[in-house]
Amino acid sequence: MNRQMLHKGLLTALFLLPLQGHALDIDAQDYRRAPNGTNIFLLYGQYANRDAYYAGSDKVNNGELESQIGIGRFVHYSEIGGIKMAQQFLVPFGKLKASGDSAALGESSGVLGDIILANTFWLIDKPQDKYLGFTPFFSFPTGSYKDENALNIGENRFKTILQASYLQYWNERFGTDLTADVTFYGDNKDDVKGRIEQDMGYQLQADVFYNLNPKFTLSAGVSYMDAGDTTVQGIDHAASTQSKLWAGTTYNINQRSNVLMTVGRDIDVENTFKENFRFNFRYVYIF
Numbered sequence: 001m002n003r004q005m006l007h008k009g010l011l012t013a014l015f016l017l018p019l020q021g022h023a024l025d026i027d028a029q030d031y032r033r034a035p036n037g038t039n040i041f042l043l044y045g046q047y048a049n050r051d052a053y054y055a056g057s058d059k060v061n062n063g064e065l066e067s068q069i070g071i072g073r074f075v076h077y078s079e080i081g082g083i084k085m086a087q088q089f090l091v092p093f094g095k096l097k098a099s100g101d102s103a104a105l106g107e108s109s110g111v112l113g114d115i116i117l118a119n120t121f122w123l124i125d126k127p128q129d130k131y132l133g134f135t136p137f138f139s140f141p142t143g144s145y146k147d148e149n150a151l152n153i154g155e156n157r158f159k160t161i162l163q164a165s166y167l168q169y170w171n172e173r174f175g176t177d178l179t180a181d182v183t184f185y186g187d188n189k190d191d192v193k194g195r196i197e198q199d200m201g202y203q204l205q206a207d208v209f210y211n212l213n214p215k216f217t218l219s220a221g222v223s224y225m226d227a228g229d230t231t232v233q234g235i236d237h238a239a240s241t242q243s244k245l246w247a248g249t250t251y252n253i254n255q256r257s258n259v260l261m262t263v264g265r266d267i268d269v270e271n272t273f274k275e276n277f278r279f280n281f282r283y284v285y286i287f
Contacts, residue, residue: 008258020049020165024161026179027260027282028209028219028250031133031165033084033125034077042045044071045281046094053102054221056238057270063102065273069094069113084125088135090116092143111144114159130168137161148190157185157196172211179205185228194233201228201239220247227272240272255272256286268277 034040046069053061072091079085092113098105117138124132141159143154163181170176181203188196207221227240248262260282266275 024181024183024203024225025162025223026163026165026177026205027248027262028177028207028221029167029175029215031120031131031167031177033086033122033127033131033133034076034286036079036084038077040075040077041285041287042071042073042075043283044069044073046070046278047280048275048278051276052274053272054269054274055269055271059274061101063098063100063105065102065105066097066099067094071113084122086120088116088118088120090118092116092153094153096153098151105150108144108149108153111153112142113153114139114141114143114155127173128169130166130202132166133164135163135165137163147190155188156190157188160184174208174210176209177205177207179203183228195231197231199228199230199239202226202253213253217250218247219250221245222267238271241268241270242272243267243269244275244278246278246280258284260284 023133046067048067050065050067051062052059053063070093072093074089075086076088077084077086091113093111094113095107095111097107097108097109102107117140118135120133120135120255121129122133124130132243137160139155139159141154141156141158143152143156145152146152147158161180161181161183164176165179167177168175183201183203185198185201190196203223203225205221205223208217209217211217222245223243225242230237244264244266246262246264248260250260252258260280262278262280264275264278264280269275
């Protein structure tokens with residue numbers, strides 16, 4: 001691969017990075033429903049280090065790329081006409097920084113990401129038995145984006161994500177989540193990089209969880225994502241793909257709040273940077 005082709009591939013992977021960093025992943029029992037009128041505030045902190053870039057399945061770059069992403073999320077549970085739902089508002093922010101062989105890509109820090117509006121609808125709601133929920137997410141191009149920058153928190157385009165998740169409790173302690181989503185992208189009309197178009201992407205997720213006691217829950221999961229083929233300035237680029245695993249624990253501080261911590265890494269990637277380490281933190285407050 002020549003240097004020019006590698007550089008274009010890197011820019012395409014970087015453009016897709018905000019998608020991989022947030023908005024699609026769920027945590028264990030995320031689709032468990034709270035009573036009508038409940039409000040929940042969630043604060044996420046996500047750190048990831050990527051230590052290599054892959055073109056196809058071949059490692060071609062040892063440069064590092066770090067991301068530090070925060071997300072503030074508000075959820076309100078309600079019921080209208082017998083339809084159980086949860087309105088949501090998400091505000092991401094954070095920092096991207098390249099180093100090593102990728103240092104020339106620079107950084108993007110302390111800036112607002114693309115705001116997301118969502119609403120979950122429950123098709124099945126049987127507490128302590130099973131849930132089936134469906135959520136459309138709508139992402140708006142409010143995030144910081146500069147045409148001339150290689151690294152951006154925002155994507156400079158509209159995006160719609162349709163997600164469905166099935167949560168099953170097998171007994172009082174053990175359960176599973178199965179989740180799938182598809183993503184539809186608007187075009188990014190970048191004046192410098194050229195028009196960026198992207199085919200539909202999708203992700204599949206599965207996790208298991210075990211309630212040790214009323215305070216602690218253990219969980220682990222795997223996922224596979226295909227971000228969709230991309231066209232930049234009329235040139236087609238194969239989709240970025242990512243297979244990853246994670247494990248973590250939830251601690252219930254009291255009846256109104258808990259914290260979740262997970263660690264993970266990529267198993268296999270194509271046409272993107274590979275994560276060698278990820279740490280996620282989530283704080284929940286119910287009111």
